[in-house]
Amino acid sequence: MQPLRFVVLLGSLRKASFNATLARSLPSLAPEGVSIELLGSVGDIPHYDADVQAEGFPESVVKMGKAIKQADAVIIVTPEYNYSVPGVLKNALDWISRLPDTPFAGKPVAIQTGSPGLIGGARAQYHLRQILVFFDALVLNKPEVMVGQIPSKVDQEKDEISDAATRDFVANQLVALSKMAALHKA
Numbered sequence: 001m002q003p004l005r006f007v008v009l010l011g012s013l014r015k016a017s018f019n020a021t022l023a024r025s026l027p028s029l030a031p032e033g034v035s036i037e038l039l040g041s042v043g044d045i046p047h048y049d050a051d052v053q054a055e056g057f058p059e060s061v062v063k064m065g066k067a068i069k070q071a072d073a074v075i076i077v078t079p080e081y082n083y084s085v086p087g088v089l090k091n092a093l094d095w096i097s098r099l100p101d102t103p104f105a106g107k108p109v110a111i112q113t114g115s116p117g118l119i120g121g122a123r124a125q126y127h128l129r130q131i132l133v134f135f136d137a138l139v140l141n142k143p144e145v146m147v148g149q150i151p152s153k154v155d156q157e158k159d160e161i162s163d164a165a166t167r168d169f170v171a172n173q174l175v176a177l178s179k180m181a182a183l184h185k186a
Contacts, residue, residue: 004181006036006174007071009064011078011089013043019114021154022147022170023077025161029171034178036075039064042092053098061095068096068103073181074137075174077112080124090131097135104135108184110177112145112170114154120146140180145173 008026012019027036044060046052057065068074078089096103111128113121125146132139147153147170153163161167 002033002182002185004034004072004178004185005070006030006034006073006075006177006181007067008036008038008075008077009042009068009089009092010038011042011076011086013041013088016156017079018116018150018154018156019077019079019112021156021159022112022114022150022161023075024159025154025167026075026077026170026174028160029167029174031171031175031178034174036174039067042088045088045092045095048091048094057095057099061099064092065096065099065101065103068107069101071107072185073108073110073177074104075110075112075177076128077114078121078124078128080113080115080121083123084127085124085131093131093135102136104132104137106184107137108140108177108180109137110140110145110173112147112173114147114150116149116151118148120148120150122146138180138184140173140177143169143173143176145170
């Protein structure tokens, strides 16, 4: 298999974010031949405004869109806010969707959510899937990664997934995404 490059879009700004720990754990769980790097912060992207867009896309949007376009796949890691995705993530996606080269079109995408609750951000994940349909993204259907009770499954001091079963499950999703990305790249 040719080397593959994945990027991670994190939907959280919180310094002590459990989802950020999940996202930063991904490179160590990547299958052989896959590199994974985090994109810049969604907090660096201004609020969407069509008047601003008319004057030109902000550099942070162009940079993130270019990184997504050049990647072989995208992993979106996000918490759930009020039964949906965080506003900062939706804002970043709204900007990126307006770029003329449509970075997500035909791009393999995996979604990972984590929550202190039992269902692990499932509602956010389903809303995100609806958004990505409009983008013409190729969303990986299985395995779904929804990490319930995430505080007990990550070690924030070591910045890693501490629960072995969760590590294995996340690693299996990365294998499935790498197979999807390899087929798409061929």
